[in-house]
Amino acid sequence: MSDTRFRLIFKGLDPGAQLRKLVIFFRKELGLSEEKIRSLLTTPPRVLWEVSTTNDGELIQTALEQIGCRTSLEPVKADPSYPFVISKKHHDLMNQELSKILRTRANLVLFLAQVVPQQPESVLPSMMGLLENQVAGHFRESDTVIGIDDSRLIILGFSTDSKGVGHLRNKAIRVFKELLGNEIRISTGYSLFPEESRSIQGLIRLAEVKREKGHSPALSDAHTAGPQGKPARCLSASDEAKSKPSLQRCLARARGRIFKRLADLDPQVLWVALSQLPQTEEREFLARLPFDSPLVATLEEMIDAQRQPISDKAAEHHLEAIIRQIELEEGLDERKSTQQEVLSKLNRVESLPTLPAIAAHIFRIASNPNSSADDLTKVIENDPPLTSKLLKIVNSAFYGFPQKIGTVKQVVVILGTEEIVDLSFGLAAAKVFEASPLEGPYDPKTLWHHSMGTALIAQDLCKKFPEHQKSGAFTAGLLHDFGKIFLMENFPQHYAEIHADIAKHNLPLFELEEEKLGLNHAAIGEFLASNWNLPDALVQAIAFHHQPFSASGHSQIAAIIGLADYLYYQAKDSPEEESPFPLQLTFGHWNILTQLFKGLDTEELKKMAQDAVAILKNSQDLFAILD
Secondary structure, three states: OOEEEEEEEEEEEOOOOOHHHHHHHHHHOOOOOHHHHHHHHHOOOEEEEEEOOHHHHHHHHHHHHHOOEEEEEEEEEEOOOOOOOEEHHHHHHHHHHHHHHHHHOOOEEEEEEEEEEOOOOOOOOOOOOHHHHHHHOOOOOOOEEEEOOOOEEEEEEEOOOHHHHHHHHHHHHHHHHHHHOOOEEEEEEEEEEOOOOOOHHHHHHHHHHHHHHOOOOOOOOOOOOOOOOOOOOOOOOOOOOOOOOHHHHHHHHOOHHHHHHHHOOOHHHHHHHHOOOOHHHHHHHHHHOEOOOOHHHHHHHHHHHOOOOOOOHHHHHHHHHHHHHHHHHHOOHHHHHHHHHHHHHHOOHHHOOOOOHHHHHHHHHHHOOOOOHHHHHHHHHOOHHHHHHHHHHHOOOOOOOOOOOOOHHHHHHHHOHHHHHHHHHHHHHHHHHHOOOOOOOOOHHHHHHHHHHHHHHHHHHHHHOHHHHOOOHHHHHHHOOHHHHHHHHHOHHHHHHHHHHHHHHOOOHHHHHHHHHOOOHHHHHHHHHHHOOOOHHHHHHHHOOOOHHHOOOOHHHHHHHHHHHHHHHHOOOOHHHOOOOOOOOEHHHHHHHHHHOOOOOHHHHHHHHHHHHHHHHHOHHHHHOOO
């Protein structure tokens, strides 16, 4: 399920606009480069910024309005299955076109073009607005032309197959040159519907992969009107856009070993770099630090006070060396190739685990307001293995009922429909753990034990928060790591190397996954959960259980799942059961938890770990329920 965000579109300037103040605001608060500012002011309308909520967007709009800048706010689909953000209206339009194709039993090509100036100092008009209409005028009425952002445009070619892509591409290049001149660079990619994918996400991702790799029909390298190069992506908070200055970009993208090097710096040295970022990005960096890092208190005070950094040439040289290393790391072909391979497999339907039939049936009943408790009872009772697992859980010490419960109907009456939906759906969906033997650092039993333990701990934590218990805490706990299954099944060698690096560098798993693969198991879990059309609260809990401060919504349930994950390993008290990787709660995660659990401190965290020990000890018989 996609995460709806919003982007600001710069529309132009009012008469008497305060240009100097506007440029300072763009540079300091939004972190825009000189090139981006110049393009905004030269050829509006253009994409300005991306925000998580309408409130955030309206705050920026109000500030810009006061200095004479006109903007509009539009919802976009920000989703890990997309290579870039897409406006909701364009997403809906493309879905409508695919529906037409299915009804007519025809085919379609999704053709993606990215156009940038050959000279960096040149400015092209945005692919949205007027240019979008001009390009559309050169194509058939049955074709659909969509300006995605400032540099990207999509053409949906009706009844066009692989043989017709070359013609479509040649025509598009001819039109771009006619409208924009020859001093441009064009890179293209395409995907076929329904042959290569049946979803918008899959089609766009495949087209982008082909564009980046330079795949093109008929004309192998005639698609550039000049030297080949990779243009900057449109500016967005999720991109950490390439138009930002090198320092800002590097601080935002540092992961794994590089981030650890930054976190080990003296705060005065680090502040030399951080002070050049907008305050919001300074706080984002702070949020990613371990909550007990000695750097936190000093850095938080510096961010609040916005102190002038102390000039230190040695510190500046040290930072420059780290930044050069980050830029070198970012340019490694191996990592980019691996990331593309991961994303490519994610977009192939046959590579993905499907939602078990019984889980899908339970989900449909839960989503239907006309369904009754009896409907749910009948579905569960018709699946004897699920019935057995459910009764085993509710009769365990975890629930502590004085009398044995013998029927599903009794369970529904005692616990209520919502909790039974969560338990039964989670247990049914967890059949993904049985799919195939896993290679590398995990075996199915170990991963199942951890997932069940996390689910039970999360369920217990949510006793104080009924609203989060209704959000599916048990299911989220069971499925929070199922992105690992995809990685271990499809990339066992890479995953084994990542786990070897954990012991070597003493870093959290998700940080090293991002360093080596470009994304972590939680992001892959988000894609899989979205592919199953799970509720947004579940998707976000799975996606952000390590970094809940990055969630655009449902950050509290994500923080609870992350805490349960952490407590599970803290509760392991025998040497052979110790965590295979360092345990870490980030400062941003800790901030959310202290708002949820009043009076939370390190001593209270130890008491929570002791409670987790009791939960796991009293639930030993449950860990064999898949046997």
